[in-house]
Amino acid sequence: MRSRWNPVFKMEKMTSSRSAKMSVIVFGMNLILTIAALIMLYTIKHETDYTGEIPYQSFIQLYRIIAFFEFALILLIVPALTSGAVSGERERQTLDLLMSTKMNCWDIIVGKLGASFRTVLIVILSGFPVLSLVFIYGGISEFDMIFLFAYYVITALFTGSLGIMLSSLFKKTATSTAVSYIVLLLLTAGTGAATYLFYRISYTRFVEMNNLAFYPSAGKSIYFLLVNPAFSFYYFMNGQTGSGREFYEFLFSAGIYEKNFILENWVMLSIGIQFVLSVIFIFVAVRAIDPMKKKY
Amino acid sequence: MLDVKGLTKRYKNFTALDQFDLHVDRGELFGFVGPNGAGKTTTIKILTGLLRADEGTVTLDGRNILKERAYIRENIGYMPDFSGVYDNMKVFEYMEFYASAYRIEGPEARERYYELLEMVGLSQKANSFVDELSRGMKQRLSLARALIHDPRLLILDEPASGLDPQSRYHLKEVLKYLNRDGKTIIISSHILAELSEMCTDIGIIDNGKMILRGSLIDILDQVNQNNPLEITVYDGMEKAARILKEHSRVQTVTFDYHKIMVSFSGSHEEEAELLKKLVINDVAVYEFIRKPGSLENLFMKITEGKKEKVVVSNEIEMEPSF
Numbered sequence: 147m148r149s150r151w152n153p154v155f156k157m158e159k160m161t162s163s164r165s166a167k168m169s170v171i172v173f174g175m176n177l178i179l180t181i182a183a184l185i186m187l188y189t190i191k192h193e194t195d196y197t198g199e200i201p202y203q204s205f206i207q208l209y210r211i212i213a214f215f216e217f218a219l220i221l222l223i224v225p226a227l228t229s230g231a232v233s234g235e236r237e238r239q240t241l242d243l244l245m246s247t248k249m250n251c252w253d254i255i256v257g258k259l260g261a262s263f264r265t266v267l268i269v270i271l272s273g274f275p276v277l278s279l280v281f282i283y284g285g286i287s288e289f290d291m292i293f294l295f296a297y298y299v300i301t302a303l304f305t306g307s308l309g310i311m312l313s314s315l316f317k318k319t320a321t322s323t324a325v326s327y328i329v330l331l332l333l334t335a336g337t338g339a340a341t342y343l344f345y346r347i348s349y350t351r352f353v354e355m356n357n358l359a360f361y362p363s364a365g366k367s368i369y370f371l372l373v374n375p376a377f378s379f380y381y382f383m384n385g386q387t388g389s390g391r392e393f394y395e396f397l398f399s400a401g402i403y404e405k406n407f408i409l410e411n412w413v414m415l416s417i418g419i420q421f422v423l424s425v426i427f428i429f430v431a432v433r434a435i436d437p438m439k440k441k442y
Numbered sequence: 443m444l445d446v447k448g449l450t451k452r453y454k455n456f457t458a459l460d461q462f463d464l465h466v467d468r469g470e471l472f473g474f475v476g477p478n479g480a481g482k483t484t485t486i487k488i489l490t491g492l493l494r495a496d497e498g499t500v501t502l503d504g505r506n507i508l509k510e511r512a513y514i515r516e517n518i519g520y521m522p523d524f525s526g527v528y529d530n531m532k533v534f535e536y537m538e539f540y541a542s543a544y545r546i547e548g549p550e551a552r553e554r555y556y557e558l559l560e561m562v563g564l565s566q567k568a569n570s571f572v573d574e575l576s577r578g579m580k581q582r583l584s585l586a587r588a589l590i591h592d593p594r595l596l597i598l599d600e601p602a603s604g605l606d607p608q609s610r611y612h613l614k615e616v617l618k619y620l621n622r623d624g625k626t627i628i629i630s631s632h633i634l635a636e637l638s639e640m641c642t643d644i645g646i647i648d649n650g651k652m653i654l655r656g657s658l659i660d661i662l663d664q665v666n667q668n669n670p671l672e673i674t675v676y677d678g679m680e681k682a683a684r685i686l687k688e689h690s691r692v693q694t695v696t697f698d699y700h701k702i703m704v705s706f707s708g709s710h711e712e713e714a715e716l717l718k719k720l721v722i723n724d725v726a727v728y729e730f731i732r733k734p735g736s737l738e739n740l741f742m743k744i745t746e747g748k749k750e751k752v753v754v755s756n757e758i759e760m761e762p763s764f
Contacts, residue, residue, distance in 0.1 A: 153542040157528070157535075164530040240526040243587070246490050247543035248515045437492045438511070 153249060154257025159264065168265060172272045175219050179212055179276040186211060187279070202283050209280035210387045213294060216273045217301065217379050220266065221334070224302055225326035227265055228309025230319035231258040232435060237319060241435065251432045259310050259428065266302040270295065290386050297382055297417070301375045304420040305330060307427035314434035337370040338377065345400050363401025369408065373423065378416035385413070443468040443626055444489070444595060449498035451484050451650075458484040460650040462498070466595075466628060466643070471621040473641035473658070474630040475741060481650040482630040483523075486599045489628075490520040502595065515544075519593035523600035525580035527572040533559065533583060534568040537590060544591040558586040562616055578609025585616060596620065598629045602636060614640055634738050638662070646741060654740075661740065666732045671704040671713065673720070674729035682725040689716060700728070 162168050186208040194200055232255070235241040244254055274295070280286045309326045316322040344367035352362040371377040384392040397409065408415060433439050446464040450457070459481045466472045476482045487493035489500060491507070491514040500507050507514045527536065537555035541547070546554060559565045562582040567575065575583065581601060588596060598617075602610045618640050621627055631637050637644060638658060645655040654661070675682050682702060686695050691708035706713065717730050 153539060156542065157531070157539045160535065161528055161530040238526060238528065239522070239524045240528065242487075242492050242522060243520075243526045243540075244543065245492055246515065246518075246520045247540065248512075248545050248591075249543050437487075438494050 152253055152257040152260060154244070154254055155260040155264075156257075158257065158261030162261065162265060168268070171223060171265070172269055175216075175223070175269055176272055176276065178219070179215060179273050182215055183208060183212055183276050183279055200283065202285060205280050205283045206285045206387050209277060209286050210383060212273075212277050212279075213383060214379075216270065216277070217298065217376070219273075220270065220298055220301055221305060221330060221376070223269060224262070224266055224305040225309045225323060225330060227262045228259070228306045229313050229323040229326040231262060231310050232313040232431065233316055233319040233322045234313075236317055245435070245437060251436045254435065255310060255314070255428060255431045259306055262306050262310070263302060266306065267299070270298045270302070286386065293382075294386070297379060297413075300417050300420055301379070303424045304375060307424040307431070311427040311431040311434070314431040334374055334376040337374040340370050341367045341400065343367075348401065361401055365401075368397065368400060368402055372408075372412070372416045372419050375416070375420060378413055378420075381416075382413045443470075443503060444628075445499075445501045446485075446489075447499050449485065449488065449500065450496045451481075451488065451493070452496050458650050459488075459495075459498075462647070462650060463652055464645060464655070466626060468594075468626050469621070469624060469642075470626055471617065471640060471642045472626075472628045473634075473637035473644035474628055474647065475632075475634060475637065475644055476630075476647035480647045482647055483599055484650075485647070486520075486597055486628075486630060489597055490514060490518055492520075516591065517594045519588035519591065519596045521581075521584050521588040521596070521598045521601055523603050525577070525584045527575075527580060527583075529573055531572050532568070533564060533570055533572055533575070536572050536583065537586065540587045540590050546591065554592075555586070555590060558589055559583075561619070562586045563612065576609075578605050578612070581605060581609065581613060582616070585613070589620075594626060596625050596627045598627065600630055600632065602631060610636065634741055667707070669733040671706045671716075672729065672731050672733050673702040673704060673727060674700050675702060675720075676700065676726035676728045678723070678725035681723050682720055682727075685716075685719055685723060685725070691716075 186204070190201060190204045190208070193204070232241065235244065235254075241254075245251075249257075274291070277291065277294075305326075308329060309322070312322045312326050312329070313319070316325060341364045345362065345364035348365065349362035352360055381393045393412070394405075394409075402409070444464070444466040446462060449459050449462040449464075451459040462481065462485060464485070474482055474485070484493065488495045489507075491511045495508060498508075502513065502517060505513050507518075528539075531539070534555065537559065538551060541551035541555055556565060556568070559568055562585055564575075564579060564582055564586065567579065572580070572583065585598075585601065588598075601617075602613055605613065614636055617627060617629065621640075621642075629637070629641070641658050643655070643657050644661060646653050673682065679697070679700070679702075683695065683697070686692050686702065686704055689706075691706055691712055693705040693707060695705075696703045706716070708716070713732065717727065720727050720730075
């Protein structure tokens with residue numbers, strides 16, 4: 147009889163449910179979110195006590211802060227969950243045992259990714275009741291929240307597949323975890339810094355040339371930010387909770403004045419790129435563990 | 443059944459396997475012996491599809507398993523020298539997991555793994571957590587896991603390493619039982635005394651080459667051929683000395699009270715003739731034995747010796763000296 151479930155996924159589901167790790171992550175994250183939400187609510191109440199007005203915008207701000215907070219937690223938690231997925235099997239010396247069964251490399255990688263993904267989904271969903279505090283006074287629709295969830299899912303897939311790939315490439319979990327965080331830092335802060343650097347170089351040239359016809363600009367380096375899940379999330383949240391102009395104001399400050407197809411469809415393109423990269427990462431992970439593809 | 447020809451594996455500048463040949467027939471319990479770094483684990487990893495070979499062919503029942511990996515997975519069971527267990531997993535769940543990894547599910551899987559746990563003496567531990575088992579129990583569980591898909595060929599890499607004598611004995615008994623039950627088994631080990639107790643055939647690998655291969659009986663026979671005959675005589679020492687000195691197959695004779703050590707190069711038949719001659723001539727022979735040789739001695743001689751062509755029997759091909 148053929149199994150309906152991937153055996154690795156099933157096994158990981160069972161063993162992780164017995165471990166305290168999952169409960170600690172969910173409890174810890176919700177504790178932080180709840181404390182942040184309560185502080186915000188207290189601030190709003192305090193303000194209302196003084197002015198006699200309910201600042202509705204503050205609830206949107208609450209949603210924004212909690213959403214960003216949860217996003218940051220995803221970026222921090224997912225590498226920790228995935229970077230030991232394959233290297234942990236190597237360290238336990240169970241990878242060879244798995245490879246000698248009827249499962250192929252795809253089954254193993256997809257099972258590992260699926261199990262980590264499941265944990266992340268539980269973590270994300272567990273934070274939504276706190277996010278739903280925004281519904282007390284409205285301003286955010288259910289669809290906004292569904293889109294937010296979808297964005298979280300794609301970010302979890304992107305960072306998760308990155309972690310799995312590095313876990314397959316490095317033998318030790320400590321190494322793959324460190325490299326996962328470094329790569330993630332490069333993708334977020336690194337791409338932002340690169341864009342800023344290009345802008346500064348252009349600005350220096352502008353000052354040196356003293357030519358009014360030349361405008362300092364970050365130029366095409368701005369497109370580095372398409373692979374930056376944090377930047378795209380910032381754009382995405384501005385669309386949901388702001389006027390949407392903030393993104394263009396940012397571009398303006400970087401010397402980008404003309405809109406184009408990429409800039410107008412930034413979030414969708416960024417999601418698409420993250421998805422394509424996720425697929426590539428999974429392919430690399432599969433290849434990295436395939437003994438027939440390895441020379442040594 | 444298993445035929446390996448010209449298997450070569452290089453790691454950068456180091457050649458782990460160099461035109462390695464091996465043949466294992468159905469029903470054999472084949473002992474695979476060699477010093478550390480000789481190429482045993484590399485061979486086993488290639489046979490189990492966990493490592494790519496640079497050259498050579500490996501056929502199992504005529505099918506090239508280097509190309510048909512699915513055939514390896516279906517027909518070969520692999521037990522490494524480590525148990526490889528997961529935390530937070532019970533013994534029956536461990537077996538259930540590997541059963542599902544071989545696409546065996548439901549009642550069929552349950553029936554199969556309980557039968558195997560019974561065979562390796564772990565049925566009472568089915569509900570215990572795997573990481574709570576002793577090393578010997580983990581090895582037995584690992585053996586049960588390797589058998590979950592009922593493979594035709596079982597490959598075990600140093601299965602008894604680190605086990606206490608009781609666990610080793612139990613493992614050995616299970617392997618003998620499996621062999622009697624029709625399983626073909628390849629077992630690599632450093633514990634040669636155990637191999638000589640249970641294997642039907644052995645092969646010795648050194649520097650990536652198979653340097654000796656044959657049935658254990660023939661090989662030990664050959665080892666014994668070089669050992670002296672030990673004759674204990676109760677009465678008639680002088681007659682015995684005269685007969686021995688006159689015998690064409692006797693090279694040297696040394697006396698030690700009632701005991702005579704004879705360097706004798708004859709066959710079993712000639713040994714029997716010599717005994718008969720002593721008895722007919724009224725020599726009271728109390729004991730007449732060929733001092734037994736050990737696989738250890740043979741192994742040591744071969745692996746540290748010069749490479750000369752040696753023939754153990756008509757069926758056995760060997761390269762080095764001993």
